Amino acid sequence: MTTRYEIQISDLLGRYLVAAKDLKAGENILTDEPFVLGPTSDSALVCFNCYLPLISKFLVCKNCAVAPICPGEGCPESFPKRWHSKSECEFFRNLKLTKSLNPMTMVQNVGSLLVLRAILKKDTDPQAWAEFMKLETHLDERRNSSIWEYNDNTVKFITTLGLLDNVLDESLVQKVCAAIDVNSFEVRGPPIPVLGYSQPLRGIYLKASLLAHDCVGNTHVSINDNNVLVCHASMDLKKGETIYYNYTDPLKGTSLRQHHLRIGKYFKCNCERCKDSTELGTYLSSAICPECKTGYVSQSSDQQWDCHECKKKFEHSKIWHTVQCCSDKFDVINKKDEKELEEYIRNVSKILAPNHYLLLEATQRLAGVLRDAINREPHPTKKLMRRKLQLCKELLPVLEKLCPGISSTKAITLYEIHVSLVQLAKKLFDSREITGNGYMDELMNAEKYLKRALEMLFIEPGNSPEGELCAKALEEYRALKATMNNVLDGIHAEGKTYVPPCETARPITEN
Numbered sequence: 001m002t003t004r005y006e007i008q009i010s011d012l013l014g015r016y017l018v019a020a021k022d023l024k025a026g027e028n029i030l031t032d033e034p035f036v037l038g039p040t041s042d043s044a045l046v047c048f049n050c051y052l053p054l055i056s057k058f059l060v061c062k063n064c065a066v067a068p069i070c071p072g073e074g075c076p077e078s079f080p081k082r083w084h085s086k087s088e089c090e091f092f093r094n095l096k097l098t099k100s101l102n103p104m105t106m107v108q109n110v111g112s113l114l115v116l117r118a119i120l121k122k123d124t125d126p127q128a129w130a131e132f133m134k135l136e137t138h139l140d141e142r143r144n145s146s147i148w149e150y151n152d153n154t155v156k157f158i159t160t161l162g163l164l165d166n167v168l169d170e171s172l173v174q175k176v177c178a179a180i181d182v183n184s185f186e187v188r189g190p191p192i193p194v195l196g197y198s199q200p201l202r203g204i205y206l207k208a209s210l211l212a213h214d215c216v217g218n219t220h221v222s223i224n225d226n227n228v229l230v231c232h233a234s235m236d237l238k239k240g241e242t243i244y245y246n247y248t249d250p251l252k253g254t255s256l257r258q259h260h261l262r263i264g265k266y267f268k269c270n271c272e273r274c275k276d277s278t279e280l281g282t283y284l285s286s287a288i289c290p291e292c293k294t295g296y297v298s299q300s301s302d303q304q305w306d307c308h309e310c311k312k313k314f315e316h317s318k319i320w321h322t323v324q325c326c327s328d329k330f331d332v333i334n335k336k337d338e339k340e341l342e343e344y345i346r347n348v349s350k351i352l353a354p355n356h357y358l359l360l361e362a363t364q365r366l367a368g369v370l371r372d373a374i375n376r377e378p379h380p381t382k383k384l385m386r387r388k389l390q391l392c393k394e395l396l397p398v399l400e401k402l403c404p405g406i407s408s409t410k411a412i413t414l415y416e417i418h419v420s421l422v423q424l425a426k427k428l429f430d431s432r433e434i435t436g437n438g439y440m441d442e443l444m445n446a447e448k449y450l451k452r453a454l455e456m457l458f459i460e461p462g463n464s465p466e467g468e469l470c471a472k473a474l475e476e477y478r479a480l481k482a483t484m485n486n487v488l489d490g491i492h493a494e495g496k497t498y499v500p501p502c503e504t505a506r507p508i509t510e511n
């Protein structure tokens with residue numbers, strides 16, 4: 001495969017990637033195996049071999065008698081990769097004999113495993129280690145900060161293993177901790193079969209870690225169940241264009257995104273979205289103007305919020321306090337309870353702009369609760385289906401703006417809209433509230449959403465939850481086509497013909 005990216009360097013971004021040629025949306029840019037993978041500092045205990053959570057009991061590796069591993073039948077055969085490598089096993093075995101290293105010490109220090117595994121690469125894979133050591137660390141900004149102090153535990157643990165012998169090496173451990181913090185990707189740990197419970201992991205991907213950040217990225221990154229990272233262009237890219245990955249949650253407001261970037265990645269983002277107080281016209285962090293009650297107020301400086309409509313200016317603390325109250329309220333409601341979420345949305349809609357990130361999160365949660373209720377109930381009501389459809393449709397325009405092109409969240413939303421349209425149309429047809437022609441209109445409308453979802457899901461790796469959704473959506477596409485043929489047959493059997501609606505006509509389920 002010809003290289004689709006080049007590494008460049010600038011004072012602002014450090015090293016970063018640019019398109020080496022024109023790239024089409026959906027084109028693969030890079031594929032990357034993890035340099036190291038391991039639990040996060042606050043993960044619970046996981047198997048050192050396969051990363052399945054170890055809930056109540058575990059075995060220790062027979063060879064080293066140190067590493068905790070899966071009990072019973074051992075690690076599932078479907079996980080081909082064994083992370084407790086031969087060299088690590090020998091290293092532990094030696095420490096068991098020379099320093100009486102025991103499994104409980106490893107259990108207590110599971111948060112340092114990733115750092116330890118990275119350091120062991122120094123001897124087992126010196127070339128990759130050298131690349132790892134070139135990654136941005138922001139070490140000077142971290143020195144003597146609380147994070148430096150926090151990592152002293154890891155330094156002490158690695159010291160007890162005899163891996164370090166002087167103060168210089170201690171700062172090497174801090175450097176490894178920093179390289180991991182600044183460059184790691186979140187990875188979904190494997191779920192325990194049936195229970196579905198998993199632990200979050202972090203992985204270092206040496207090629208992908210060079211991607212620069214923008215709050216509206218132009219790539220789609222997915223990590224499959226074998227922990228391989230794949231980065232696709234999420235939109236067309238011109239040769240020489242910077243390749244951006246969004247390090248933050250696109251559905252969070254500017255102050256939260258900036259905080260995350262400042263604390264975790266040590267830079268101030270200055271992208272188009274961050275510079276625009278309306279967040280590209282979504283008003284994602286805005287409140288309803290307390291003065292004119294129709295315009296939205298957005299933060300224009302550290303001290304001030306302005307109304308876009310009546311132009312009145314407000315002191316920062318006044319609006320911030322209002323938003324904070326809404327946020328505090330959201331923290332304490334039961335996010336699995338339909339009524340509590342509905343009440344929250346009703347109340348907060350009187351205070352915050354319709355697309356405020358708190359409302360969007362409540363909307364996403366409520367759509368999930370309703371989806372589960374619809375799937376659980378033998379006879380879900382039309383009201384339930386309509387509400388879920390409405391919520392998903394409210395999310396879509398915001399996602400189109402903030403995640404242009406290919407996005408998993410958008411694909412899932414489109415898929416859910418299609419599901420609601422199909423379920424609702426069937427219910428209306430079965431109760432004779434719509435004719436065969438009306439039913440066809442609804443199914444054709446659902447097909448449009450499903451096709452768009454599939455266009456995005458096709459690039460997802462097969463062995464990932466999104467890849468599984470792609471397979472499911474494909475099955476549903478076939479079923480939808482079969483239903484449409486049956487409905488057409490029914491229409492023809494009545495001696496009628498079906499005339500598809502013109503593009504502007506709106507099917508009745510969307511009223």
Ligand SMILES: C[S@@+](CC[C@H](N)C(=O)[O-])C[C@H]1O[C@@H](n2cnc3c(N)ncnc32)[C@H](O)[C@@H]1O
Nearest residue numbers: 012013014015135136183209210212213265267
């Ligand atoms: C994951 S690393 C990216 C690779 C890094 N540039 C290097 O040379 O190793 C993240 C770091 O890149 C820099 N960076 C990435 N995107 C940036 C942006 N939009 N503005 C400023 N700095 C950025 C910051 O120093 C950040 O901590």
